[in-house]
Amino acid sequence: MEHLLTDHILLSRIQFALTTMFHIIWPALTIGLSIFIFAAELAWVKTGNVEWRRQARFWTKFFLLAFAMGVISGVPLEFQFGTNWSRFSVASGNFLGQILSVETMSGFMLESIFLYFMVAGWKRLSPGMHLFSTGMVALGASISAFWIMVANSWMQTPSGGGRMVDGVYQVTDRLAAIFNPDIFASFPHMWLACLTSTAFIICGVSAWHILRHRHSEFYLRAFKAGVAAALFFSLLQAFTGDLSGRTVARYQPAKLAATEAFWETNKPGEGAAWSIFAWPDTEAERNYVELRIPFVLSILATHDPFGRVTGLKDIPEDERPPITLIFYSFRIMVFTGTLMIIVALWAVWTWYKGRLTPIHAARQRKLMKFFIWLAPFSIIAIWTGWIMREVGRQPWIIYGLLRTDDASSPLTAGAVSISLGYFALAAVFFITLFCVFSVRILRKGPETDQAPDEPESGRPT
Incomplete structure (x- = not known):
């Protein structure tokens, strides 16, 4: 505890981790909700x-809340590059600064501009133009995710040539840096995680209302759409997870061995x-207790039952990431993802048997409760995936090029403690606001009567 209070680097890492965990919820929801x-x-x-x-109109209300929360939480996240990690910004800003600028000027701007037409254009735009506006919002959200993942992937597998000049890393091939080895696995994996998580959240909210017989037909429609999306995207997610694992095995053997x-x-x-x-014992360099399956790690890492996997003992101690944290984070993610696939298959089977009707759906209590619980756990799966990804990169902030200990700002532990405390209070305040407004939206419920701007036939004109 004493070490924690006096180590400004560790405090800065904790602050960035908590900021990221709070922020990542909202882009995940905006990406998924915009496509839904x-x-x-x-x-x-x-x-x-x-x-x-x-x-569309009902779930747009939640999209607006998530979008606002994403903007609010994203500002302090990016500010920390200058306040807490100034040496990292100096070293990498020549490339990463441009990438983050491109994200703002392309994806975020596209999303923000068309968001106005998406929200205010129901009466003012034709159905086709309004659909186009909604599509641009969804496209902008996904473009933003791509550029953010480019920045993070380059930190995982830095490429593009170049060298350090006066403490600044000069990239010579920007296309190679953008399309680095990790981006081909990490972007689809993260993008699908956003869609899968959102699908389970929609299902969870819908299941809660179905069990209480509130707007059953409306929420049953959302539940079925969410189930179809949840199964499809979670299966794709497993495939991209395999691709990501092989990328880690090739370019970050220390992370794989620790995981x-x-x-x-x-x-x-x-x-x-x-x-x-x-149960890893880092001092004795062995596992106290373990339950192992032969050949499986070789198959997962190399697609060869006899494929070579580098062990931790062949990696210098000062280049090993924290083992216990990422070992269990990875397993929580995999267990949750597997459970999501199983429950989605269960729901599809129930649907196929004709039990997801307005009359019978509420009787599927076990199924509905599973979806209610999996809604928050879908976010936990994203968190644990990011813990494995980011902590597994340690002790490097730019893998193989710049250590985390050499990237922080010259701050005092007290200064970081104060900013960390303020952020924690702000996070509690804003998550409370989000919950209050969400409850109000849910209590009001969806539009059940014909809206004033709706054609009487129900068909778009």
Whole structure:
């Protein structure tokens, strides 16, 4: 505890981690909700079924809340590059500063401009133009995610040539830096995580109302759409997770070894075993207790049952990341993701058997409760995935180029403690506001009567 209060670097890392965990919720929701809203509006334009229009308008209210929270939480997150990590900004700003500027001027600006037309254009725009505006909001949110992941992926697998000149890293090939080895796995994996998490949150909110017989038909429609999306995206998520794992095995062997608490490099002709459970002992360089499956780690990392996996003992101690934290974070993520796939399959089977009807849906209490619980756990899966990704990169802030200890600002522990405290209070305040406004929206419920600007036939004109 004394070390924590006097180590400004550790405090800065904690502050950035908490800021990121708070912020990441809202972009995940805006990306997922924008695509859900676009799909609902597209269904209305194509079919003329006004129920899809009501879905789009209702979930847009939550999109606005999430968008506002994302802006509010994103500002202090980016400011920390200058306040807490100034040496990192000096070293990498020549490239990362440009990437973050491109994100603001492309994705965020596109999303912000068309957000006005999406919200205020129901009466002023034709259905086709309004659909186009909603599509641009969804596109802008995804473009922003791409550029943010470019910045983070470059920190994971820095490429593009270049060298340090007076403490500044000069990238010589920006295309190679943008399309670095990690981006091809990390962006689709993160983008799908946003869609999957949002689908489960929509299902969870809908399931809660279905069990209470409130607006059952409206929420059942949202629940079915969410279930279809949840199964589709979670299966794709598993595929991109495999791709991400192989990328880590190739470019960040220390992260892979720590994630699996794997100590001894497997010999030729011997497969590396995967530990379902273990309790790592970093001092003794072994696992106290472990439950292993032979060959599985080699298969996961190399797609070869005898593939070579580097053990932690072959990695210098000062280049090993914290083992226990990322070992269990990874398993929480995988367990949650697997459970999400199973529950989504269960829901699809229930739907196929004709039990997801306004009369029978509320009787599926176990299924609905699983979705209610998985709604917050879908966010926890994102958190634990990021813990594994970011903590697993340590002790490097730019992998192999710049250590975290050399990247911080010359601050006192007291100064960081004060800013950390202020942020914690602000986070509690804003999450409370979000909950208050969300409850108000849910209590009011969806539009059940025909809206004044709705054609009587229910068809777009």
